[in-house]
Amino acid sequence: MDRLSLNQRTTERWSVAEAVDGCVRAGLQWIGLWREPVQACGVAQAARLVADAGLRVSSLCRGGFITAFPGSSRDAALDDNRRAIDEAAALGAECLVLVVGGLPDGSRDLAGARSRVADGVGALVPYAEASGVRLALEPMHPLYCADRGVLSTLDQALDMAAPFAPSSVGVVVDTFHVWWDPVVEAAIARAAGRIASFQVCDWITPFPADALLSRGMMGDGHIDFRHFRRLVEAAGYDGPIEVEIFNADLWAADPDEVVALMRKRYEEHVLG
Amino acid sequence: MDRLSLNQRTTERWSVAEAVDGCVRAGLQWIGLWREPVQACGVAQAARLVADAGLRVSSLCRGGFITAFPGSSRDAALDDNRRAIDEAAALGAECLVLVVGGLPDGSRDLAGARSRVADGVGALVPYAEASGVRLALEPMHPLYCADRGVLSTLDQALDMAAPFAPSSVGVVVDTFHVWWDPVVEAAIARAAGRIASFQVCDWITPFPADALLSRGMMGDGHIDFRHFRRLVEAAGYDGPIEVEIFNADLWAADPDEVVALMRKRYEEHVLG
Numbered sequence: 001m002d003r004l005s006l007n008q009r010t011t012e013r014w015s016v017a018e019a020v021d022g023c024v025r026a027g028l029q030w031i032g033l034w035r036e037p038v039q040a041c042g043v044a045q046a047a048r049l050v051a052d053a054g055l056r057v058s059s060l061c062r063g064g065f066i067t068a069f070p071g072s073s074r075d076a077a078l079d080d081n082r083r084a085i086d087e088a089a090a091l092g093a094e095c096l097v098l099v100v101g102g103l104p105d106g107s108r109d110l111a112g113a114r115s116r117v118a119d120g121v122g123a124l125v126p127y128a129e130a131s132g133v134r135l136a137l138e139p140m141h142p143l144y145c146a147d148r149g150v151l152s153t154l155d156q157a158l159d160m161a162a163p164f165a166p167s168s169v170g171v172v173v174d175t176f177h178v179w180w181d182p183v184v185e186a187a188i189a190r191a192a193g194r195i196a197s198f199q200v201c202d203w204i205t206p207f208p209a210d211a212l213l214s215r216g217m218m219g220d221g222h223i224d225f226r227h228f229r230r231l232v233e234a235a236g237y238d239g240p241i242e243v244e245i246f247n248a249d250l251w252a253a254d255p256d257e258v259v260a261l262m263r264k265r266y267e268e269h270v271l272g
Numbered sequence: 273m274d275r276l277s278l279n280q281r282t283t284e285r286w287s288v289a290e291a292v293d294g295c296v297r298a299g300l301q302w303i304g305l306w307r308e309p310v311q312a313c314g315v316a317q318a319a320r321l322v323a324d325a326g327l328r329v330s331s332l333c334r335g336g337f338i339t340a341f342p343g344s345s346r347d348a349a350l351d352d353n354r355r356a357i358d359e360a361a362a363l364g365a366e367c368l369v370l371v372v373g374g375l376p377d378g379s380r381d382l383a384g385a386r387s388r389v390a391d392g393v394g395a396l397v398p399y400a401e402a403s404g405v406r407l408a409l410e411p412m413h414p415l416y417c418a419d420r421g422v423l424s425t426l427d428q429a430l431d432m433a434a435p436f437a438p439s440s441v442g443v444v445v446d447t448f449h450v451w452w453d454p455v456v457e458a459a460i461a462r463a464a465g466r467i468a469s470f471q472v473c474d475w476i477t478p479f480p481a482d483a484l485l486s487r488g489m490m491g492d493g494h495i496d497f498r499h500f501r502r503l504v505e506a507a508g509y510d511g512p513i514e515v516e517i518f519n520a521d522l523w524a525a526d527p528d529e530v531v532a533l534m535r536k537r538y539e540e541h542v543l544g
Contacts, residue, residue, distance in 0.1 A: 110451070180424050207483040
């Protein structure tokens with residue numbers, strides 16, 4: 001249980017203060033935070049709440065969205081990422097998760113968007129290094145390629161991270177995003193030293209009507225979590241295991257009950 | 273226009289006879305058929321209608337669904353695939369498309385399911401070869417990995433096809449399924465001699481509520497079709513280009529208008 005982390009989007013209605021209290025009640029040691037509720041709380045206050053509770057921040061979600069063409073919207077995106085790096089530093093987060101963004105409106109040039117992501121990461125690395133923040137490239141399920149993340153596989157994320165020190169640019173292994181990949185075993189082995197975050201949530205069927213809320217609690221779907229935990233451990237990862245689930249039914253439920261269910265399912269499906 | 277093929281699911285309400293007439297009215301030379309409407313028409317009658325109209329069958333959809341564990345349901349699936357091979361032979365189809373199937377109920381063993389697909393293809397090849405029918409492995413978008421097709425990338429399909437003659441086991445390149453793949457360019461080059469079918473339809477956003485009806489008309493979404501046409505042509509493919517779109521709005525529209533729109537969009541977005 002000392003590795004389990006509640007990503008606060010799993011209990012979406014909780015503020016930072018409520019999520020911190022919920023983690024303490026549940027005996028957790030880690031929490032994953034999101035920028036919007038952190039900003040609503042105030043960054044310094046959020047950092048204080050977390051520290052006073054004896055928690056550590058497994059990740060801050062999220063930076064990224066850096067596929068815009070050169071110009072003012074790209075500049076604004078990079079500025080926003082620098083603010084996200086500041087926030088991650090203030091929170092002492094293990095990493096800042098980057099969801100890289102989809103195709104710009106009207107563009108069908110996927111290779112170009114991917115190339116701009118690589119450039120954008122390069123532009124952010126010096127600032128992140130100076131701030132002591134590790135960037136974590138998150139490959140997204142190909143379902144989101146057009147509108148959320150043109151980074152589609154773990155191998156692609158590793159290729160993009162390769163020019164930088166592993167302590168500066170790591171990758172996220174989120175079971176929901178990578179479980180289908182026929183070469184994921186080799187990719188996770190290759191990711192040794194680069195795994196900045198390990199996230200778990202399930203792929204459920206039938207596929208929910210809202211593609212952004214299509215994630216399930218571990219055990220409700222088709223993913224073999226023990227398999228993935230063993231793979232990341234074989235690659236040397238022994239950090240927090242974060243549960244990040246976007247799901248309308250879970251969001252409607254009592255958050256303490258969601259956390260209790262998460263603990264139970266973690267024990268049954270991820271550990272053991 | 274001599275390569276354009278109407279897959280009859282694009283005009284879902286049309287029977288085989290109506291689709292054949294519709295293709296003739298639109299000046300098309302190819303049609304892609306589905307087993308259920310072919311069976312409703314009668315296989316011999318369908319073959320006669322197509323031949324009398326001077327059309328050729330670009331593909332028969334679909335065989336596959338061979339992920340069951342050994343036993344009666346696997347035996348039944350293989351028997352059904354042999355009937356599909358008979359039908360493809362009777363229609364003179366360029367290939368029989370195989371959608372390989374998802375995880376069996378309650379199973380989370382993805383590697384096992386994939387291995388059973390490879391075994392199943394091996395079991396069908398002698399029958400297909402004796403019938404003069406080319407099997408076409410269709411990698412499906414990872415979105416469908418759990419419940420439709422555990423074959424998720426073109427490289428994986430090529431690995432599975434590799435033990436067999438290219439004339440016996442080919443692959444389908446469907447833009448909808450493969451467009452996101454960061455290594456698709458190399459995979460299509462590698463597929464030279466194995467491309468049994470080239471299908472086009474678009475990836476649209478926001479993602480529709482019904483994941484099975486999420487495809488769009490070329491030009492309505494995010495895919496660069498010319499790029500993919502050039503890639504398959506560079507790999508030596510000069511066969512039919514089939515338009516297969518599952519979309520509730522198109523199914524509600526007048527089928528002749530859908531075919532006219534398909535011709536126009538094909539000219540604008542695939543050719544040229």
